[in-house]
Amino acid sequence: MKVLLRNPRRELDVAGPIQVHALLDRLGLNRESVLVIRRETLVTGDATLQDEDDVEIRPVISGGLA
Amino acid sequence: MIEIRRHNAGFCRDCFLHHCRQQVRRTIDDFDMIDADQRVLVAVSGGKDSLALWDILLDLDVDASGLYLGLGIGDYSDESGRYAREFASSRGAPLTEIDLPADVGFDIPSGARRARRVPCSACGLSKRHLFNQAALDGGFDVVATGHNLDDEAAVLFGNVLHWSEEYLARQMPVLPASAGFARKVKPLVRLGERETAAYCVLRGIDYIVEECPMAAGNKHLWYKEALNVVERSSPGAKAAFYFGFLDRARERFACAEGPAAGLASCSRCGAPTTGEVCAFCRLVERATT
Numbered sequence: 040m041k042v043l044l045r046n047p048r049r050e051l052d053v054a055g056p057i058q059v060h061a062l063l064d065r066l067g068l069n070r071e072s073v074l075v076i077r078r079e080t081l082v083t084g085d086a087t088l089q090d091e092d093d094v095e096i097r098p099v100i101s102g103g104l105a
Numbered sequence: 106m107i108e109i110r111r112h113n114a115g116f117c118r119d120c121f122l123h124h125c126r127q128q129v130r131r132t133i134d135d136f137d138m139i140d141a142d143q144r145v146l147v148a149v150s151g152g153k154d155s156l157a158l159w160d161i162l163l164d165l166d167v168d169a170s171g172l173y174l175g176l177g178i179g180d181y182s183d184e185s186g187r188y189a190r191e192f193a194s195s196r197g198a199p200l201t202e203i204d205l206p207a208d209v210g211f212d213i214p215s216g217a218r219r220a221r222r223v224p225c226s227a228c229g230l231s232k233r234h235l236f237n238q239a240a241l242d243g244g245f246d247v248v249a250t251g252h253n254l255d256d257e258a259a260v261l262f263g264n265v266l267h268w269s270e271e272y273l274a275r276q277m278p279v280l281p282a283s284a285g286f287a288r289k290v291k292p293l294v295r296l297g298e299r300e301t302a303a304y305c306v307l308r309g310i311d312y313i314v315e316e317c318p319m320a321a322g323n324k325h326l327w328y329k330e331a332l333n334v335v336e337r338s339s340p341g342a343k344a345a346f347y348f349g350f351l352d353r354a355r356e357r358f359a360c361a362e363g364p365a366a367g368l369a370s371c372s373r374c375g376a377p378t379t380g381e382v383c384a385f386c387r388l389v390e391r392a393t394t
Contacts, residue, residue: 045314045315046314046315046316048315069330069333069334069337070337071110071299071333071336071337072299072330072333073299074299074302074303074306076306079306080118080306080307081106081107081303081306081307083106083107083108083115084108097302097306097314098314098316099153099298099299099301099302100255100298100326100329100330100333101152101153101154101298101316101317101320
């Protein structure tokens with residue numbers, strides 16, 4: 040599957056099927072710091088992503104000290 | 106579906122949107138943030154928090170206008186402004202803009218460099234001053250900002266690490282109006298930024314996802330990452346830390362609060378200041394020469 044990552048923007052190829060939490064662990068990402076989006080909707084941690092999916096992992100941490 | 110582990114709950118789309126609106130309504134009521142007939146100026150950045158806040162306030166029938174401050178940070182500012190305008194247009198809500206380079210005379214990257222300030226510091230000072238001034242000039246009762254639970258917990262974490270007593274005394278989701286200062290409120294403090302991001306995705310609100318290039322490596326982001334490591338193992342830790350401070354500890358620092366009385370007017374802009382010239386006018390002078 041294609042996995043879009045941000046900050047910086049880049050794309051990875053990852054073999055499916057794989058559970059969302061396992062994908063985040065593999066990429067070293069904290070589930071509290073990201074949303075996983077497939078077909079413009081949110082995916083929960085226990086969902087299984089398939090090889091043909093396009094997935095975005097969107098960081099949610101933002102902001103300078105304003 | 107979205108799972109919010111600190112509530113030990115999963116929500117469908119409609120229930121989650123309802124949850125977000127309820128959390129903001131509860132915060133406004135609990136902290137007496139906004140009266141029914143008051144006009145609110147929302148500080149809009151084009152990011153998820155300020156657009157989610159503006160959207161929720163409008164849905165709660167609050168008279169909320171937006172103010173976008175163009176910071177002159179290249180493509181990042183161009184894109185942020187576009188998202189702010191698109192949202193305002195989609196909701197038919199009034200948006201005012203101030204462009205720092207055109208209207209004040211400097212942009213954040215080069216102005217901060219000339220003034221020998223950290224960019225986030227110059228940016229924060231500019232926002233505080235210009236949003237406050239715009240609220241006073243425009244006759245708004247309240248300035249609302251999109252600071253969320255993660256923002257407030259991270260600031261608290263930094264203030265505790267350094268025992269910054271004066272800042273701890275002022276760390277409230279409401280700062281009352283006083284001479285020269287508009288009332289300031291943070292209605293999103295019961296929502297984490299994962300929730301505000303999810304709110305925007307589920308509402309179809311486009312926002313700038315890319316991080317500000319000036320913020321890379323700042324301490325505030327480190328503190329957020331550190332707290333999320335704790336949160337992952339102990340869901341609810343951030344909320345317990347922040348609201349526990351408000352409930353049990355903040356008043357102990359009240360005596361450290363700076364003197365509200367005794368402020369003079371800036372000789373250049375008239376804003377309240379402890380010196381002859383306010384911090385923002387000093388920044389402008391150094392950033393433009």
